[in-house]
Amino acid sequence: MLAHIGRRFTGLLLVLLIVAALVFFLTRLAPGDPAALMLGDQATADDIARLRAAYGLDKPLLLQFFLWLKEVASGNLGQSIFLQRPVTQALFERAEPTFFLAMFSLAIAAAIGIPAGIASAVWRGRAVDQAVSGLAMLAANIPSFWLGLIFIQLFAVKLGWFPVAGYGAPEAGFAERLRHLLLPAAVLGVVNSALITRFTRASMLDILDADFLRTARAKGLSERRVLLGHAFRNILVPVITVLGLTLALLIGGAIVTETVFGLPGIGNLVVSAVLRRDYPVIQGALLAVAAIYVLINLVIDVIYTLVDPRVRY
Amino acid sequence: MQTNSFSRAALTRRGLGGLAAGLAASTMLAPVAGWAQGASSANLAMVGEPQSLDPMASTADLVGTIMQHVYEPLFTFDANWATQPMLAAALPTVSADGKTYTIELRKGVKLHNGRDLDAEDVVASLKRWFDMTPRGKGLAKSLASLTAKGPTTVEIVLNKVEPALLAHLALPSGFAAIMAKESIANPLTEFVGTGPYKFRERKPDQFVVLVKHEGYASRSEPASGYAGKREAKIDELRFIPVPNANTRLEGVIAGQYQFSDQLPVESFKKLSAASAARAVLTMPFGFPYFPTNTKQGPMADLKVRQAFQMALDLEEVLMAGFGEPKFFATAAEHFPKGSPFFSEAGKDKYSKADVAGAKKLLAEAKYDGTPIRILNSKQYDFHHRMALVMAEQMKAAGFKVQLDVVDWATLIQRRGDAALWDIYITHSAFLPEPMLSPPQLGEGAPGWWSSPAKDAALAAFNAEPDPAKRGALWGKVQQVVYDEVPYIRAGNFGALSGASAKMNDFAAMPWPSFWNVSLAK
Numbered sequence: 001m002l003a004h005i006g007r008r009f010t011g012l013l014l015v016l017l018i019v020a021a022l023v024f025f026l027t028r029l030a031p032g033d034p035a036a037l038m039l040g041d042q043a044t045a046d047d048i049a050r051l052r053a054a055y056g057l058d059k060p061l062l063l064q065f066f067l068w069l070k071e072v073a074s075g076n077l078g079q080s081i082f083l084q085r086p087v088t089q090a091l092f093e094r095a096e097p098t099f100f101l102a103m104f105s106l107a108i109a110a111a112i113g114i115p116a117g118i119a120s121a122v123w124r125g126r127a128v129d130q131a132v133s134g135l136a137m138l139a140a141n142i143p144s145f146w147l148g149l150i151f152i153q154l155f156a157v158k159l160g161w162f163p164v165a166g167y168g169a170p171e172a173g174f175a176e177r178l179r180h181l182l183l184p185a186a187v188l189g190v191v192n193s194a195l196i197t198r199f200t201r202a203s204m205l206d207i208l209d210a211d212f213l214r215t216a217r218a219k220g221l222s223e224r225r226v227l228l229g230h231a232f233r234n235i236l237v238p239v240i241t242v243l244g245l246t247l248a249l250l251i252g253g254a255i256v257t258e259t260v261f262g263l264p265g266i267g268n269l270v271v272s273a274v275l276r277r278d279y280p281v282i283q284g285a286l287l288a289v290a291a292i293y294v295l296i297n298l299v300i301d302v303i304y305t306l307v308d309p310r311v312r313y
Numbered sequence: 314m315q316t317n318s319f320s321r322a323a324l325t326r327r328g329l330g331g332l333a334a335g336l337a338a339s340t341m342l343a344p345v346a347g348w349a350q351g352a353s354s355a356n357l358a359m360v361g362e363p364q365s366l367d368p369m370a371s372t373a374d375l376v377g378t379i380m381q382h383v384y385e386p387l388f389t390f391d392a393n394w395a396t397q398p399m400l401a402a403a404l405p406t407v408s409a410d411g412k413t414y415t416i417e418l419r420k421g422v423k424l425h426n427g428r429d430l431d432a433e434d435v436v437a438s439l440k441r442w443f444d445m446t447p448r449g450k451g452l453a454k455s456l457a458s459l460t461a462k463g464p465t466t467v468e469i470v471l472n473k474v475e476p477a478l479l480a481h482l483a484l485p486s487g488f489a490a491i492m493a494k495e496s497i498a499n500p501l502t503e504f505v506g507t508g509p510y511k512f513r514e515r516k517p518d519q520f521v522v523l524v525k526h527e528g529y530a531s532r533s534e535p536a537s538g539y540a541g542k543r544e545a546k547i548d549e550l551r552f553i554p555v556p557n558a559n560t561r562l563e564g565v566i567a568g569q570y571q572f573s574d575q576l577p578v579e580s581f582k583k584l585s586a587a588s589a590a591r592a593v594l595t596m597p598f599g600f601p602y603f604p605t606n607t608k609q610g611p612m613a614d615l616k617v618r619q620a621f622q623m624a625l626d627l628e629e630v631l632m633a634g635f636g637e638p639k640f641f642a643t644a645a646e647h648f649p650k651g652s653p654f655f656s657e658a659g660k661d662k663y664s665k666a667d668v669a670g671a672k673k674l675l676a677e678a679k680y681d682g683t684p685i686r687i688l689n690s691k692q693y694d695f696h697h698r699m700a701l702v703m704a705e706q707m708k709a710a711g712f713k714v715q716l717d718v719v720d721w722a723t724l725i726q727r728r729g730d731a732a733l734w735d736i737y738i739t740h741s742a743f744l745p746e747p748m749l750s751p752p753q754l755g756e757g758a759p760g761w762w763s764s765p766a767k768d769a770a771l772a773a774f775n776a777e778p779d780p781a782k783r784g785a786l787w788g789k790v791q792q793v794v795y796d797e798v799p800y801i802r803a804g805n806f807g808a809l810s811g812a813s814a815k816m817n818d819f820a821a822m823p824w825p826s827f828w829n830v831s832l833a834k
Contacts, residue, residue: 032722036729038364040372040487041752044447045729082364083517084500090517149559157567164564165555167519262555262564264518272362272518272556275692277722 001305005298012294019290020072020283024065027274027282034081034277055081057279068283077284082276087284090269097167098258098265101181101188102250108189109196109246114239116193117200121208122227132197140194148187148260155183165262184261188254192246199242203235210234236307244300251296252289354549355571355816355832358561362518362554367501368488369445374742377485378574378824379552381539382523383425384490384506387416387435387467388483389539392820393651394745396479397540399532400430400491400507402465404479411474411778412457418465423528424493425504425511432461437494439469439482446487451755452478474778480746485539485824509545509828521552536829538822546831565590565811571832573811574825577694578640584811591814595821596807597642597649601634601699601740604753604800608761609731611685616678618798621685621736623674624710625703626666627803633702634695635806643804647747647791653780654747656788659795671710684715688728688737692721696738699803703738728759742823743805747787748775753799754790762799 035051036043052058056067071078077087120132156164162183168176207213208231216226255267262268266285273281359378364371368380389399398404400422405414422430436459443453457470471478482489493505504512509531510523525545534541553570555561561573562580566587576584584592605612605621612618628643635641645663648654685707689700697718704714717734719727727733737759741750752758754771770793774786794800812819815833820826 030723031726032720033726034722036725037722038371040364040376041725043372044450045757047447082362084365085517093516094518149563152560152563156569157563160567164567164569165557165560166553166564166569169551259557260560262553262557262560264516268518275720275722 005302008298008301012291012298015294016287016291020069020287021065023283023286024068025061027277027279028061028064030277032277034279037276038082051081055079068280072287077287078280080273080278080281082273082278083281087280090281091266091285091288094264094266094269096265097177097181097263098251098254098267100178101185101254101258101263101265102247104181104185105188105192105250105254106243106247108185109192110243112189112193113196114200117197118204118227118232120197120201121204124205124208132201136194136197139190139197142191143256144187144191145256145260147191148184148257151183151187152260165260167262167264180261180263184254184257184263188250188257192250195246196239196242200235200239203238204231207231207234233307237304240300240303240307244296244303248293248296251292353547353832354551355547355827355830356551356553356564356569357827358555358564358570358573359552360554360558360561360575361556363521363552365500366504366512366515366521368485368490369442369449370500372447372487374486374824377488378826379521379523380488380490380504380506381485381508381824381826382510382550382828383504383508383512384488384492385508386483386485386489387418387491388479390483390745391540392538392822394538396483397534397537399483399540400435405469407778411476412471414469414471414478415462416467416469418467419530419532420465422507422530423526424507425526426493426496427528428493430491430493430507431464432467434494435467435491436461437497438491439467439489441497442489446489448481448484448487448749449489452481474776476775476778476780476783477746477748480744480749483539484744484749486742509543510550513549518554520554523550523552524548536820538820539824539826543828545828547827550827562811565813568813570811571813571816572819572825572827576809576811578636578807578809580811581637581640581809584809587814589814590811593810593812593819593821594639594807595810595823596640597743597805598808598823599740599742600647600805601631601695601738601803602751602800603703603736603738603803604728604751604758604760605798606731606735606760607763607797607799610735611680611683612735614678614680615797616674617680620671620674620678620680620710621707621712622662622795622798622801623665623667624671624706624712625664625801626706627664627801629666629706630699630702631804631806634699634803639807640809641804641806647794647802648787649805652745653784654787656784656791658788658792662795666706668710675711680711682713684713685735686715686717686733688717688719688724688734690719690721690724690738693738693740695806696740700738731761740806747790751800751802760799762797764793764797766793766797767799 035048039047039051056064068078080087080090083090116132120129123129152164156162163180167180213226213230216230254265255271258265258267259271269281270285359375361375363376363379364373365376366380368376368384385399387399387401388396391397400419402417402419405416407414418432424430439459442449443456452475455471455473455475457472460468462468490506496503496505509526509529511526513522513524515521525548531542531544536542558577562576564570565573566589568589581592584590605618607613631641631643643664645660646655646657687700687704689696691697700716704716707714724737728737744750748754753760753762770790774783774790777783777786817831817833819830
């Protein structure tokens with residue numbers, strides 16, 4: 001097991017190196033100059049050149065890459081051009097809303113998706129199954145920005161239950177920040193529940209006709225115990241896989257929702273950084289998200305062995 | 314012990330469930346007023362995050378909008394765009410040759426650190442402005458000396474007449490902000506000014522909080538535009554970056570924001586129908602203009618540029634950009650009636666929509682069908698919509714057209730390279746002094762307009778200190794712009810903002826300000 005984790009870590013470093021190179025060169029391929037944007041419309045060429053030099057943007061590209069890589073290796077993701085602060089600090093400040101949004105959304109998605117998937121499989125071909133499949137199809141195809149705007153319109157503007165956007169006033173406590181997260185989390189939860197529903201349904205269908213379930217029923221166990229105690233336990237591995245994937249997607253991909261709801265999370269930071277051509281932030285944030293993605297996959301693998309003794313590395 | 318039993322209960326499944334339910338209930342059921350702001354603070358939704366809080370480090374409007382509450386200039390503009398004193402006691406005494414400005418400061422003006430403002434603060438601040446800002450650097454070439462002549466007297470001596478000096482010192486963009494000399498540093502870490510609000514906190518991409526400056530010494534004249542009496546009636550201003558326009562709109566309608574800046578004009582009806590908010594139209598807010606590449610490519614030929622000008626129906630172009638006539642106005646004059654710079658020179662060449670005339674000019678120019686590249690960005694939606702209609706009008710006149718749609722950052726970079734574009738789409742805030750905008754009137758701006766007629770007209774205009782005579786001289790510059798087409802000024806447009814129905818005395822100006830504004834309970 002430990003050897004496996006060690007191998008995975010080596011792979012992880014390789015993946016991150018490739019991501020770092022891709023992110024670095026792709027962002028530099030895009031035209032646009034952070035210094036010109038930063039200084040505004042009336043800036044002179046001299047001012048722009050001075051700012052570029054201050055951030056090392058006048059050096060050859062390959063040299064810039066290796067200098068950045070060297071800093072990253074020592075844990076320093078660089079200095080944001082626009083925010084005038086270390087990228088790691090900016091990332092940590094933005095991590096909280098993204099993390100809680102992702103966890104909250106995952107909880108909502110699981111709370112909808114797992115029971116819906118089980119019900120759909122148990123009543124296969126019946127009205128429940130058709131309704132669940134139809135709704136899952138709808139949820140999977142609704143653009144999150146559109147659903148976000150509908151939710152804002154209904155729950156924030158018309159009913160006034162939630163704030164429209166933002167992450168609470170400066171002095172706000174956690175409960176208030178949570179209130180700001182409810183609506184965007186509901187949007188992401190609904191959208192992401194579709195995949196969990198389908199996975200749960202498919203896995204459950206695979207197992208419902210298994211011999212050990214027939215045996216359990218023959219032993220006189222209640223249908224509830226058969227389904228939850230025996231069948232569900234056996235589909236935990238695929239369900240955990242899809243939950244992990246969803247979490248990774250949520251952390252990396254809440255960009256649209258964070259923008260619509262004005263949440264100061266990582267997604268919002270990346271979008272702003274792209275528009276501002278704040279290279280160190282784009283590079284640092286994407287590298288961090290990639291690292292989280294790979295780590296989540298590693299953690300899922302470890303969890304497999306805990307929930308299913310048959311899985312061994 | 315009670316604490317222990319609570320902990321144990323919380324650690325059981327039921328306890329955790331109860332805790333979660335309680336937390337959910339407390340957040341769900343707490344009254345909305347729990348997160349809404351009281352009357353003493355205002356949430357102001359702005360288009361984005363300010364580039365900097367140093368008003369001299371960026372010319373971006375957002376920086377000026379926020380920091381004009383913290384810092385004040387020596388002079389400012391009233392509602393009619395006339396220059397008025399702000400930290401200066403009165404307009405300056407100018408020597409007969411127009412080169413020496415003696416400025417008396419208002420006495421008893423308190424800085425945010427409690428100290429009285431003096432001439433040394435002004436000299437240190439203006440030195441920084443002359444050193445750092447693009448407009449200041451341009452003027453620094455004409456600066457002979459800048460000195461404190463006493464505790465409250467400042468003298469600026471020029472080696473050449475600069476009639477636009479006061480307008481430059483008054484503008485909130487690339488702001489000649491007066492700051493405490495001990496706070497001056499590069500970069501600024503403390504923001505110590507004299508304004509009705511002082512800086513409290515900034516969390517990038519979340520908020521900038523300003524609070525009332527209790528020791529503020531106001532002018533006594535009635536408020537007009539940015540001039541006259543200033544009073545902080547709201548205790549705390551929170552500038553919140555909300556880049557999504559729809560979110561800004563819904564936020565002000567729901568009452569979460571007391572002000573939302575720069576909303577899509579399509580939302581006018583919705584905003585007008587809302588009970589908690591109202592629409593605020595600032596007209597004119599600015600002007601769209603289309604610089605041409607006079608250095609390279611087909612537009613370097615004067616006749617091709619003139620054909621371009623002749624082909625355009627600018628009312629149609631503006632309609633595409635702004636949707637309804639109340640949001641724009643066609644105007645051949647670069648300055649409105651009432652302005653000393655109002656002139657109808659060149660009016661006969663404005664928005665001709667003359668397809669035959671344009672074709673004739675193209676034939677005379679022997680235009681070879683090289684595509685005209687119109688550089689534009691969807692980041693400003695109205696730019697792109699104007700480009701689409703403009704392209705069709707040009708095609709009808711015999712141009713071949715290529716729309717190069719890029720994001721704003723790319724446009725800013727590409728327009729600096731003469732090989733990459735022929736026309737680009739941009740806009741400027743309406744500014745009361747011709748030399749402030751567009752930059753093509755100066756030297757080296759994209760388009761690289763340079764001609765003997767330009768030099769002669771601008772030299773005469775910039776050498777005349779007498780405001781009464783400058784108007785007529787501006788007319789001659791305007792005529793050259795119409796003759797040589799370094800850019801086309803499409804007309805004027807308005808900006809839509811949303812304000813809470815409870816917000817009183819908000820005066821619509823291009824850089825929105827919130828002193829003298831109150832919120833009803």
